[in-house]
Amino acid sequence: MTLASSNRFSFVAPIYDFLARAYSFGMIAESKRWQVQYLKEGERVLYAGAGAAEDAVLAAKAGARVTIVELSGGMLAQTKKRIKALKVECAHPIVLIHADVMCHTPEHPYDVVVANYFLNVFEPRLMQTVFSHLNTLLRVEGKFFIADFAPMKANKWAAMCQKLYFYTAVTVFRVVAGNGWHPLYDYSGMLVNNGFRIDQKKDFRLGVCGPAWYRSIIASKH
Ligand SMILES: C[S@@+](CC[C@H](N)C(=O)[O-])C[C@H]1O[C@@H](n2cnc3c(N)ncnc32)[C@H](O)[C@@H]1O
Known part of the structure; x- marks a missing residue:
């Protein structure tokens, strides 16, 4: 299965991190950074x-053996710049793979699989397929990390504001990158339904006391 159309992310690659910071007041970066403490050397x-x-x-700076599988050449070019700018040498060099992750079949399963702001690229059915594939790449007792939009709030007014905020991003990335159209996903529920335990x-x-619209999850595979 190929998902080559997602390569359209190259178009926004040079400004993607800046846009994410501005849109989320830095919380997208924060939700990803928080996970690194749960990685072991x-x-x-x-x-x-x-x-x-x-x-x-x-993660690589913290001593993990990192493999990146990324479809967009533009994004990989940004990653290469970031690695080049590093002031410290990582214990293990980062392995960069320019490919569709659905075609990635490593010899050994990983200890940790990270899908940050990745599964929300896909419409519901494709998202399940991509998640299932990533699950096959993870060893038993391994960890699955997901940082992404938090699920819908119960309060009617809170949910309305959250929808407005979320669908602004979905609409922009549907037009710019060809992302799937979908509701807010409940990743904790999906992980539990697939036999994972939520650890953290x-x-x-x-902002300081704004709505909690982002969530980071650490789950273990059983
Ligand atoms: C919304 S961005 C998130 C990027 C990053 N994880 C972050 O948190 O900033 C989704 C990324 O997934 C990449 N992508 C989409 N489909 C892919 C696929 N099938 N295989 C590998 N990468 C893919 C896109 O090129 C894009 O860089």
Whole structure:
């Protein structure tokens, strides 16, 4: 299966991190950075659809053995710049793979698979297929990390504002990158339904006391 159309992310690659910071008041970066404390030195970690790889590079700096599989050549070019600008040498060089992650079949499963702001690229059915594939790349007892939009709030007014905020991004990336159209996903529910245990979960607020519209999850595979 090929998802080559997602290569359209190259168009926004040079400004993607800037846009994400501005749109989320830095919470997208924060939700990814938070995960790094749960990585152990020497662990084999896959970053699927890593974009410009701010999280993957932090993981490598913390001593993880990082592999990035990214479809967009433009995003990989940004990652290469980021690696070149590093002031410290990582214990293990980052492996960069320019490919569709659906075609990625490593010899050994990973200790950790990370899908940050990646599964939301796909419409519901394709998202399940991509998740299932990523699950096959993870060893038993391994960890799945997901940072992404938090699920819909119960309060009617809160949910309305959240929808407006979320669908602004969905619409822009549908036009710019050809992303799928879909509702807010409940990744915790999906992980539990697929036999994972949620070990840690943290919500991130817009501003100091704004709404908690971002969530980072650490889950273990059983
Ligand atoms: C919304 S961006 C998120 C990037 C990054 N994870 C972050 O948090 O900033 C999604 C990324 O997934 C990549 N992508 C989309 N489909 C892919 C696929 N099938 N295989 C690998 N990467 C893919 C895109 O090129 C893009 O860089």
